[in-house]
Structure formats: structure tokens, C-alpha cells
Amino acid sequence: MSGLTCAEVRARLFDYLDGLGEAGDRAAMGAHLDACPDCAAELRASEGMERRMRQALAGDRAPDGLWDRVMADIDADAAAGPRGRRFGWPVLATAAAAFAVLLIAVVGLVLPPERRTVPAAALVVEPVNDFITYRLSGRPLDVESADPAKLARWFTGKTESGVPRRIPAPRGFRLVGSRLCYFLNRRLAALMYRTDAGLLSLYVMSDHDIVLPEARPDPAAGRALSSHRVNDHTSLIWRDGGRVYVLVSDLPEAEMRRFVHGLRAALRRAPAAYARVMTTMVTSIAGVSARAGMTSPAKPKQAAAKIQPITPLAMK
């Protein structure tokens, strides 16, 4: 039975074009194509079409400056990274390298092989989506309280970053409670604030494996912020002491900036005992509250084990 039908030949045309297939199959294809001018024309047309498509899209280039941004990311990552790749003196370098190799070998067995980085675009969009979802659902808060210390206690061990124990409510904004969220491959805290005009959500998360959007200095806030408009909402993003903060609301941006400025002023008003820590805001508190929370030895370990990046979905 030498005869392949035209449909069978059409189904394998591209294999044939690429020189694939068993010798016997190829011979049968060849025989059909020799005998069938229609299929032969189809083969030529398909081949010609692919060539034209290739020509039409050939030469699309990356935008100028993309490579520079790639290397800037890498340098920033290397500078901030916890891997300690910089060795001061040559003498120490050898020892450090040997130790690093050992450490990588050990860590490599324990940790998942690939760290999953959250790109800036997701950091901009996901919190806004969460805020909108929360508003649509009318769900209650996980904790209703205006007491930051109580909220911080509740979050201990529940998220990687924890919540600063003394994060104050800026003047004119009332802290009403908090929610535990999961997105951007991590657990994070949403502190909810109210004004007479509306609701704000301040997301507090660990800054590992997150790429932040480009930020502009905001002198009144005392730090660089980036601001974004998404679905009629505004998000302000900044990093502070190992945590990333995202403030989301549908209030005017000026009002939201007032919140960030107020946060700084409120920190300045913080009790003297905290003053030193407060000037750097949560930098050191992150460590303090994390350690303070580790009173029960079993719990944090458990939590740490649970906070793992999600494994990627395989392509079907």
C-alpha cells in the first residue's frame, strides 16, 4: 500500500520540509508528491510562505539601553545579594571561595534550584488587584485593631517579613486592621487605613527576589518612591530596610503621598526609646520584631518551611 491520502501528506508536510521522518515514510511522501501536483504545490507554497514570514519579521532588535539595564540589574543584585561574592583580600579569597563552594553544595541540596524573581510589572499590578478584590468581596479583616503592636504580634511567623511593631498611623489616617495575603510568591501583610474619604491598603512584604520599578526621590517622604496608575487606582512603591512597601488606594495621589510623608513625621514623634531605631524606620525593627517573635521555637521553623516559592506550572 504505497498510497498516502492528500490529507495524510498535508499533515506531515512540515516534517518533510525539515527533513524529518523515517526513511520509509519519507519515500512514501516523496512518491505522493511526485505524483500529486496539488500537494507538491502546497509544499512549495508553505515553504515560500515561511520564508516570507521570516523575512517580514527579520531584524527586530532589542531597544537601545536594554543591555545596560540588564547589567545594572545584575550589578545591583550582586551588590545587595546575600551571597557575599566580594572578597576583600586575595589571601581571604581562597578560603572564602572554598567555604562558599562548600556552602553552595550544602545549600544546593536543601533549597529549590531556581529562585523566582518577581518583576516590577507584577509588583505594580498585583497589590491593586488584591485591593480591588478585597473591596468587591466585602470580606472582614483578619484582625480588627488600631494597635500596631497587636497587629505585629498576630503576623509574627505568618509572613517572611513580619510587620514593624511600631508602624504608626500618620496624622489624619486611622489604622483599622489588617489582612494576611498571598501573592507575588509570598505571604504578606496588608495594613488597612481609613480616612473620611476612603480606604488605603499598605502592603508589607519581604524584598527578596523582587525587582522594584524605577523610583524618583521624594524629599518630603525622605526616600525614593515610584507611583503608578492601575485601573483607576494609584500605587506607591518603596523599599525600606529589607521590606518592600506598596500603598494602594483610589484616593488622589497627593493624599497618598501625604500618608507616606506623615509616616515619616509620625516616626519622628515616636517615643524616645525608639527614636534611634525609628530614624531608619524599620531597618532594625525588622530584625528585632522577627527575633522577638521567635519565642516559641517550633512555630517559626514551621512557618519558614511553609513559605516556599511556588513551583512553576509545567507547559502542557
Place this chain on the structure above:
Amino acid sequence: MLGFTEARRRRKFEAMTKPHLDALYRTARRMTGHAQTAEDVVQETCLKAYRGFHTFQAGTNYGAWLFRILTNTCIDWRRRRGIGETVDLHALPDALLGADVGSATRDRYEPDPEASLLVAEFRRDVMGAIGRLSPELRMVVLLAVFEEYSYAEIAEAVGCPVGTVRSRLNRGRRQLQADLAAYRRGATDPIPLADARAARDGGGQ
């Protein structure tokens, strides 16, 4: 100051990766349908590649290795954004002849304005057809037809067996041909499209 090892690693990475930048970008651009997202995806891909640079095995195909990271990054991106199957490369203004892309394409000398208009239209329709492929088909088609990678390299890049690549490629290329049927010379196609589709979806495996 960077340590010696780090500086060498950085130089080596740059020398090996930079030649793939255009291919990574245009593929990401066609996978996501969005110029800015494509830049993010490429930056993230390169950062991951740098972090995992020591796991790359010399002698294997570096381009395929990079595209594997790009493929996973695109999957992540789609999952996070809850993006549907197809990307409308058509509707986005920057897809039109590439305001963001293609100095080479854009600047190519076209003596005949009508011809260049036709080229632009064809290009737009090709992009549209690519955007209508499912992401699984689209990635293998982009790598095979437009980046001219081998089946084995594509299998490595998308993390599936060569047989799967082959069948996806077959479906993807046939869909492209069917989508762009209007551009085929000679309207004397003996097998109507509907039959070709039936053969593709039904028995013709």
C-alpha cells in the same frame, strides 16, 4: 570593587549573553504582546541566568538554556497576570511595524511606497497570526521558524520531548499557514481549508 572571580564571571556572562539579546527580546515581545513587559521579562531572564550561570554546562547549547529560562519567565508572567491564551499582537499600537522594534526592518530601503505598505500590512498580519497561536504552540513556532533553532534545542528550551516539539510545531505552522491563507499565491488550493483543519484536528496526527 568587584572581586576577581566576580569580574571574570561578569565578563564571561556578558560575552555569552549579549549576542542573544535581540532574539530574547523579540521572542518575549511576541510571547507577551507588550513591549514594556517584554523588557521586564528579558531583564528578569538575564538576572536568573546570571544567578544560575554556574549551573550552565559548558558544551551544551547556551541559547537553548537562555530560552528555557525565558520560557519559564513567560509562563510565570502569564500566570501572575492571569493572561488568556492568545495575545493580541494586532490591537497594540506598538505592534504596528514596531515603534519599539526593528531598526533593521524599519529602516530597510523600500523604493516603492506601495510595496512597503504591503510589507507593513503583511508584517502586521503575521504578528496577528502569531498572537493567535496558543502559548505552547507559539513558543515552538517562534524558536523554529523565526529563530531557526533545531528540534533538539527547542525541546531543551521548552522542556518537553522532541516528539512533542514536532507535533506542536506541525500544528502551529499549519495554523499560521491557514491564518495567512489570503497571502498565498494561486487560489487554486485543491484541498479547501476546512478539510485541512479537519485533518489537523482529527485523524492526521
